[in-house]
Amino acid sequence: QVQLVESGGGSVQAGGSLRLSCAASGDTHSRNCMAWFRQAPGKEREGVAAFYPGGGSIHYADSVKGRFTISQDNDKNTIYLQMNLLNPEDTAMYYCAAGRWCGPEWYRDERYNYWGQGTQVTVSS
Numbered sequence: 001q002v003q004l005v006e007s008g009g010g011s012v013q014a015g016g017s018l019r020l021s022c023a024a025s026g027d028t029h030s031r032n033c034m035a036w037f038r039q040a041p042g043k044e045r046e047g048v049a050a051f052y053p054g055g056g057s058i059h060y061a062d063s064v065k066g067r068f069t070i071s072q073d074n075d076k077n078t079i080y081l082q083m084n085l086l087n088p089e090d091t092a093m094y095y096c097a098a099g100r101w102c103g104p105e106w107y108r109d110e111r112y113n114y115w116g117q118g119t120q121v122t123v124s125s
Contacts, residue, residue, distance in 0.1 A: 001027045002030050002098050002114040003025045004022055004024055004114055005022070006118060007020070007119060009119030009121045010120075012121075014088060015086065015087075016123070018086065020081040022034070022078065022116060023078055030100060031099070032101065033052060033100065033101055033106065033112070034079045035047060035048070036079075036097070037094070037097055040091060040093075045109055046061065047106060049061070050070070050102050050106040050107075053076045061107065068084070069081070081094070083121070088125055090121060091121060092120075098115075100113070
């Protein structure tokens, strides 16, 4: 009942910026928690950022604090991930995810019921 479509990925030089977008539709109550995850080849999927679109706590992985910002449009249906000071370690497929709860274990992917198809981010040295 929830559909998520990511866009905005691409290739950039180290130190550059990208803004990812996630267009969300469907049951609002099934997407009270919105998050961005990423997965690099050969590595586990990791949580990047999460928040409650209706207001509340915002969570970031330690590796992106101060560089990435999660936000939303006023209509609450578009979620963004602004990524600054990118480095090659940020290279991954980035996924938008939706669930009913965030909580202290927001970074566990099993807490999310819906996922987008992913958008590739590649950062060169």
